Amino acid sequence: MSDLDADKHNFGQLVRPMERASLLFFRKPRPVYWEHLFFGKGSPLEPIFSKIGENRKVDLASLLFNLEIDMENEWLGYSKEILRSDDPATGQHFYSFGVLLAYAYLFCIRDLHKFNLIKTKTHLQVIDAEVVLTNLILPNESVLLPFKDVPFEVCGLNLLTDSLDDLTPSQRQSMFAGYFDLFALAFCRQKLLLEALDNAASIAPIRVIIRNTKVYTGHLNGNSRIPDLLSEEQIQIERGDVPYFFKRIGDQQLHWISSASGSTSSVQSTESFKVDVDRHAQTPSVLIGSPDTIEKKMAQGALFLQRKFGSSDSCEFSWNGKKLLLEPSELKNEFTGSYFSSRKKS
């Protein structure tokens, strides 16, 4: 069995830096369609999110849609370098984190660990997005926050602070301000969003990560063998790749690239992964089918964050011109009249 290079997929293909017209680009031998749709300049979603936040005077779209992407074909694209800043994190960085957390949760974008983000002078910018439209339960599944075996040291928030305990009340408030501003806008523009996504939803491949890459590394090192390896994983590992699977919207099948010429095959049986695989590559109407769906998602995510942060803060935000009150276990939205509670019944 060959050594595993963590970044190799589909017959040894790697993302590589390259120069184009004296500018640094990254050649990505994988689908970049979704990266463009959710984070690219000129995306059809960009005008829908182009609005100044209610709780901070910054255009929400400017914190999201900054990638310059050229799509050569379904399996190859180029992305222009995003400049990194080593300046200390500001209130706006925490606000942008809240915007991004809400956005990733809303559109169910996963795998946003810190190596898939860049801290710029103004915000956190996603630079790699392959796993989208998964029906997520909670916002930490994006891995912008720690989730399962993704520790704080590699989650997205680690680009702004060293631990959850180090977050100040003011930073938490900035984060929630961004989170609620994004959801308030999505709530109001739900029809526009659904229409734009339905029009843009393509059959471009959407990656499905059935096991974390480090699980494969452990398997290869002999540290922790995978007992239920699928035959399609075994074949890819033996050829030196990190196993790569994908789905297309509206297709229940999980696929993989089975020949060097790029032909694809279906996974014969997803076995214990079936429920997880089924929730990937959802149609947009499942995820943002109504304003009520969006509001409930916002509430359960916010109450989860309060618990995750161990926060006893009570804060008030503006939400579509009315008050939104966040307490440790309660959320009251005066715009809709909704009242959510995560208080345990005695």
Add this chain to the structure above:
Amino acid sequence: MGGIMKEVVEINLDALEAEAESFSGGASSC
């Protein structure tokens, strides 16, 4: 919209966390 508050919607965070954790970690090389 606004005005009278609707009935309280209970959010069971323990159940949601358990459900989320039943799925894969979903993290590439990191």
